[in-house]
Amino acid sequence: MQRTNFAEMACSIARTLDVIGEPWSPLVLRDVYAGFTRFEQIQADLGISRKVLTERLNHLVAHGVLERRPYDQRPRFEYVLTEKGAELVDLLMVMVGWGDRWLAGAAGPPVLYRHHACGEVSHVDLRCAHCGEPMHARDVDLLPGPGAAR
Amino acid sequence: MQRTNFAEMACSIARTLDVIGEPWSPLVLRDVYAGFTRFEQIQADLGISRKVLTERLNHLVAHGVLERRPYDQRPRFEYVLTEKGAELVDLLMVMVGWGDRWLAGAAGPPVLYRHHACGEVSHVDLRCAHCGEPMHARDVDLLPGPGAAR
DNA sequence: AGTCTAAGTTCCTTAAGGGAACCCCGACTG
DNA sequence: CAGTCGGGGTTCCCTTAAGGAACTTAGACT
Numbered sequence: 001m002q003r004t005n006f007a008e009m010a011c012s013i014a015r016t017l018d019v020i021g022e023p024w025s026p027l028v029l030r031d032v033y034a035g036f037t038r039f040e041q042i043q044a045d046l047g048i049s050r051k052v053l054t055e056r057l058n059h060l061v062a063h064g065v066l067e068r069r070p071y072d073q074r075p076r077f078e079y080v081l082t083e084k085g086a087e088l089v090d091l092l093m094v095m096v097g098w099g100d101r102w103l104a105g106a107a108g109p110p111v112l113y114r115h116h117a118c119g120e121v122s123h124v125d126l127r128c129a130h131c132g133e134p135m136h137a138r139d140v141d142l143l144p145g146p147g148a149a150r
Numbered sequence: 151m152q153r154t155n156f157a158e159m160a161c162s163i164a165r166t167l168d169v170i171g172e173p174w175s176p177l178v179l180r181d182v183y184a185g186f187t188r189f190e191q192i193q194a195d196l197g198i199s200r201k202v203l204t205e206r207l208n209h210l211v212a213h214g215v216l217e218r219r220p221y222d223q224r225p226r227f228e229y230v231l232t233e234k235g236a237e238l239v240d241l242l243m244v245m246v247g248w249g250d251r252w253l254a255g256a257a258g259p260p261v262l263y264r265h266h267a268c269g270e271v272s273h274v275d276l277r278c279a280h281c282g283e284p285m286h287a288r289d290v291d292l293l294p295g296p297g298a299a300r
Numbered sequence: 301a302g303t304c305t306a307a308g309t310t311c312c313t314t315a316a317g318g319g320a321a322c323c324c325c326g327a328c329t330g
Numbered sequence: 331c332a333g334t335c336g337g338g339g340t341t342c343c344c345t346t347a348a349g350g351a352a353c354t355t356a357g358a359c360t
Binding site for chain 1: 154162163164166169173183198238241242243244249252253257260262265266270271272273274277278279280281282286288289290291294
Binding site: 301302303304305306307308309310311312313314315316317318319320321322323324325326327328329330 | 331332333334335336337338339340341342343344345346347348349350351352353354355356357358359360
């Protein structure tokens with residue numbers, strides 16, 4: 001519902017939430033990434049209301065995160081990740097890392113990730129793009145940037 | 151909204167959304183991280199409804215992401231990040247990275263992050279915790295984990 | 301006693317989510 | 331070639347959550 005418009009805020013978190021902050025959106029993205037690319041598949045997998053799924057898909061397409069394309073002569077469509085969308089899936093992987101660590105409980109994580117490069121089951125780690133050392137919330141100072149509000 | 155209970159799903163994304171998926175929650179967390187630790191400060195900074203802010207703070211405290219503690223003899227409280235919460239801020243930094251890259255526009259990013267270790271303005275990069283190589287959505291295979299639904 | 305302030309509550313309005321039923325359209329079936 | 335099927339949505343109604351303004355509470359200050 002989110003009647004407040006996050007898109008206008010001078011904050012990249014708020015702007016990102018404007019794209020995927022609505023309920024279900026990250027799960028829709030996860031499904032598309034996992035290979036559930038059609039309306040019926042996503043709806044059945046998530047148990048989401050068809051109405052809401054329509055709204056979310058349209059929103060994600062409008063923001064260039066998904067692309068809607070026909071896969072048949074008949075009016076049939078599938079949704080595929082754009083480059084912009086694929087990079088959002090990286091964000092989901094970080095969510096998975098946190099959820100696995102803090103919420104998985106005794107049963108352990110529901111899904112494992114095997115890294116192509118090394119072949120091992122692993123998880124993401126945040127590093128500084130500049131020096132390669134770990135970069136976490138406590139390892140940085142915040143400075144006003146060029147796009148800061150006046 | 152979100153009447154659907156994400157917490158029960160066998161998915162770390164859904165479970166994480168149960169904690170911070172409601173509107174405003176990530177921005178509340180950002181504010182606490184940025185030093186706006188009191189009710190009035192957060193309310194004024196975000197322009198959020200007091201009612202909703204109360205609900206969000208209670209929810210985040212209930213989930214162990216924030217801690218509510220008195221800072222005066224009078225009934226005055228401040229909210230501080232727990233370890234669990236601080237690691238969620240890492241997730242926010244990834245959101246910032248995506249938002250800066252895809253949504254900042256000509257004005258540039260509103261906030262810059264200077265890394266303590268190297269002293270440079272930088273951003274986070276996702277690496278494999280095992281081998282240290284880049285680890286993005288396209289670099290992994292998904293496997294069922296021990297906590298997978300039957 | 302009266303005022304101030306932080307931190308909430310309460311109450312009302314409006315909009316968004318949930319869910320079931322319905323619709324459209326091209327393809328197959330007898 | 332009428333009837334059915336299946337994917338991909340719309341429509342409608344009900345309930346619940348967000349927005350927002352006003353009110354409350356409790357201790358400290360004057």
